[in-house]
Amino acid sequence: MRLLAHYTVFAGNVFHLHNFDVEHEGIAHSPVVAETAHTEFIEGILVIGSADITAIRARLHDIAQANGIAGIASAARRICQTLDETDTNYKPGQPVGLIKITYPHFLVSEIKLK
Numbered sequence: 001m002r003l004l005a006h007y008t009v010f011a012g013n014v015f016h017l018h019n020f021d022v023e024h025e026g027i028a029h030s031p032v033v034a035e036t037a038h039t040e041f042i043e044g045i046l047v048i049g050s051a052d053i054t055a056i057r058a059r060l061h062d063i064a065q066a067n068g069i070a071g072i073a074s075a076a077r078r079i080c081q082t083l084d085e086t087d088t089n090y091k092p093g094q095p096v097g098l099i100k101i102t103y104p105h106f107l108v109s110e111i112k113l114k
Contacts, residue, residue, distance in 0.1 A: 001114050002039045004032060005046035005100070011090060012080045020048065022113060026092050044102040045072055046111075047079065049088045053097030056088060057108055060099060064106035072101060 001022050008015045010029070019039060020029045027048065047053065047060065056079070063075050083089045090096060098111035 003042060003046055004039050005042035006044060008046040009079050010048040012084055022096055042100045044100060047099040049083050049090050049097045051095035051097045053088050053099055054110065056082060057099055060101060061108040064101050064108055068106060
């Protein structure tokens with residue numbers, strides 16, 4: 001599955017406009033240079049972690065509803081740290097968890113890997 005978001009939180013970093021190829025075998029990413037076919041665009045923020053990332057979903061929802069995009073932007077680094085500290089960061093060869101936060105209503109939902 002190829003995903004593109006305004007911002008992606010992955011492996012302790014925040015990426016702006018990167019294509020992410022998410023497969024069961026692993027994840028690859030690169031900056032966007034041109035439009036590519038079969039890419040799901042997320043108008044918002046994508047968070048990539050391990051399959052148990054659902055524990056952080058409620059916290060992201062609360063941040064998004066209370067503080068809007070400014071809160072999410074300022075929380076991006078803390079989100080990365082939280083993923084590392086709670087061991088929900090993605091590990092190669094392990095199941096992947098995907099959460100999206102979409103504009104303009106800051107809806108937080110999971111994406112199921114196809």
